[in-house]
Amino acid sequence: MEQPTNGAPSPSGPIPGRGGRAGGKPAPDGRAHAPGTARPRTGRRDAAGAATPRTPADGASSTSAPAPAARLRRAARLRRGIAVASLAPLAVAVTLSTTGSGSPDAAGHSAAGPVAAGGGDGIDACRISGPLGTQMSEGLPTTAGYARSTGRVRALNLLVDFSDAEGEGTVDDRLKEFFPQTTRWFERSSYGRIDYRPETPVKRWLRMPKPFSAYGIERGAPFEPGYRKLVRDLVKISDPLVDFASYDLVNVLVTPNAGPSALDTVLSVTFAGNREAPVADGVPLANTSFLYSRQDDGSGSYARTGYRVLPHENGHVFGLPDLYTQDGGGAVGHWDIMSEDWGADNDLLGWHKWKLGWLDDEQVGCVASPGTHDFTVAPLAAAGHDRKLLFIPLSHTSGIAAEVRTRGGNDDSVCKPGLLVYRVDADVDTGQGPITVADSKKESGGCTRSPNVHAELSDAPFGVGETYRDDGSRTRVEVLGRTEDGEYRVRVHRD
Numbered sequence: 001m002e003q004p005t006n007g008a009p010s011p012s013g014p015i016p017g018r019g020g021r022a023g024g025k026p027a028p029d030g031r032a033h034a035p036g037t038a039r040p041r042t043g044r045r046d047a048a049g050a051a052t053p054r055t056p057a058d059g060a061s062s063t064s065a066p067a068p069a070a071r072l073r074r075a076a077r078l079r080r081g082i083a084v085a086s087l088a089p090l091a092v093a094v095t096l097s098t099t100g101s102g103s104p105d106a107a108g109h110s111a112a113g114p115v116a117a118g119g120g121d122g123i124d125a126c127r128i129s130g131p132l133g134t135q136m137s138e139g140l141p142t143t144a145g146y147a148r149s150t151g152r153v154r155a156l157n158l159l160v161d162f163s164d165a166e167g168e169g170t171v172d173d174r175l176k177e178f179f180p181q182t183t184r185w186f187e188r189s190s191y192g193r194i195d196y197r198p199e200t201p202v203k204r205w206l207r208m209p210k211p212f213s214a215y216g217i218e219r220g221a222p223f224e225p226g227y228r229k230l231v232r233d234l235v236k237i238s239d240p241l242v243d244f245a246s247y248d249l250v251n252v253l254v255t256p257n258a259g260p261s262a263l264d265t266v267l268s269v270t271f272a273g274n275r276e277a278p279v280a281d282g283v284p285l286a287n288t289s290f291l292y293s294r295q296d297d298g299s300g301s302y303a304r305t306g307y308r309v310l311p312h313e314n315g316h317v318f319g320l321p322d323l324y325t326q327d328g329g330g331a332v333g334h335w336d337i338m339s340e341d342w343g344a345d346n347d348l349l350g351w352h353k354w355k356l357g358w359l360d361d362e363q364v365g366c367v368a369s370p371g372t373h374d375f376t377v378a379p380l381a382a383a384g385h386d387r388k389l390l391f392i393p394l395s396h397t398s399g400i401a402a403e404v405r406t407r408g409g410n411d412d413s414v415c416k417p418g419l420l421v422y423r424v425d426a427d428v429d430t431g432q433g434p435i436t437v438a439d440s441k442k443e444s445g446g447c448t449r450s451p452n453v454h455a456e457l458s459d460a461p462f463g464v465g466e467t468y469r470d471d472g473s474r475t476r477v478e479v480l481g482r483t484e485d486g487e488y489r490v491r492v493h494r495d
């Protein structure tokens with residue numbers, strides 16, 4: 001099976017503040033989440049299309065986004081500390097590298113020519129996939145072992161404290177930090193296709209038998225041995241009170257005074273697809289998220305946006321990778337909660353919605369054959385079953401996606417609506433840049449002043465009359481116009 005998990009965690013993403021603007025906050029480090037034992041593989045390609053060697057890893061997990069740092073030196077220190085837990089340091093810092101025409105990568109990066117497809121422009125041609133062992137691949141379908149992402153999803157919430165970090169506030173207060181906001185976020189993002197049901201059968205702090213300091217919990221800590229001990233102790237204490245077999249995933253809400261402030265180090269982490277996890281009621285706790293200190297940047301928005309670390313971490317239990325890299329959120333910006341989960345509300349990319357089963361195949365325009373193809377594309381935030389995603393396969397592992405992003409739904413910070421274009425690489429590990437957004441306005445500084453929103457990519461969408469070009473694959477995507485209903489007329493041309 002792809003991505004067997006041996007218990008490494010998956011950290012949450014970075015918050016690149018305001019993209020380096022004067023007066024803006026420096027970018028904090030990122031998260032990394034990847035189950036499975038990594039194998040030596042080809043990494044991201046350089047500008048000439050040559051493969052860059054990738055450092056192998058011995059495990060993976062995904063931690064939560066680091067907090068906005070108050071000083072540049074702190075941000076630099078945090079960035080140095082990020083990495084997929086248990087992974088060796090990244091061999092290459094993956095950053096957005098665009099051509100002058102708005103391509104996510106330089107000309108040699110894209111495979112030339114369309115992918116041969118048995119059914120012409122049948123949807124199967126757009127189901128790219130990564131090689132066995134890619135950590136949390138963007139490929140379709142998602143490999144087995146993760147939690148279901150459609151229908152009724154029962155989320156077990158367990159609240160824990162320690163003798164050296166006693167429960168801060170009441171259990172109800174802690175739960176209100178995340179619910180019902182998380183449920184509403186999933187309902188909006190999925191168009192009602194996921195019925196996310198948080199349940200808390202034990203309405204008190206569960207005291208762990210060891211002090212917090214005894215578990216060795218720190219950012220990037222692997223599952224072994226500390227988290228295994230913590231989960232075993234948690235099962236021992238709660239199993240008489242909880243039927244673990246009734247739930248699809250577990251959220252461990254740790255008292256927020258355990259460990260450092262999130263402004264210094266974000267500990268929140270997810271272990272997903274972890275078949276080696278301790279067993280309770282006959283099932284392994286294979287998909288478990290741990291939430292620690294509050295992601296409060298001091299801007300006064302915590303009551304509205306502080307919950308968003310949980311949708312990010314639960315995104316991992318559904319099989320989604322981290323989109324931030326060691327350099328922060330510059331690859332995708334604020335266009336996906338798997339890239340940035342600090343700051344204003346944001347949604348998932350359309351590719352992720354298709355991957356999770358929230359978009360039907362009929363809502364995806366697959367352009368695998370040469371020629372000119374015209375589409376009408378509805379905004380991603382809009383209700384209904386209109387077409388919401390275009391995809392142009394470049395190879396069996398990569399392609400170009402396009403979708404209309406507007407301010408609406410979960411997207412609160414869109415300052416330039418338009419057609420967002422990005423490259424998807426199913427053979428790139430979580431946290432190493434599996435998706436790169438094309439910037440229609442390079443080095444513009446962006447159009448947002450929202451704190452903890454990557455500014456440079458905030459004006460990335462292509463507007464009416466603008467064209468995205470990928471010279472390597474000889475592909476053009478033109479925005480022809482906008483209808484009265486807010487849909488966009490888009491033309492895709494492949495030589």
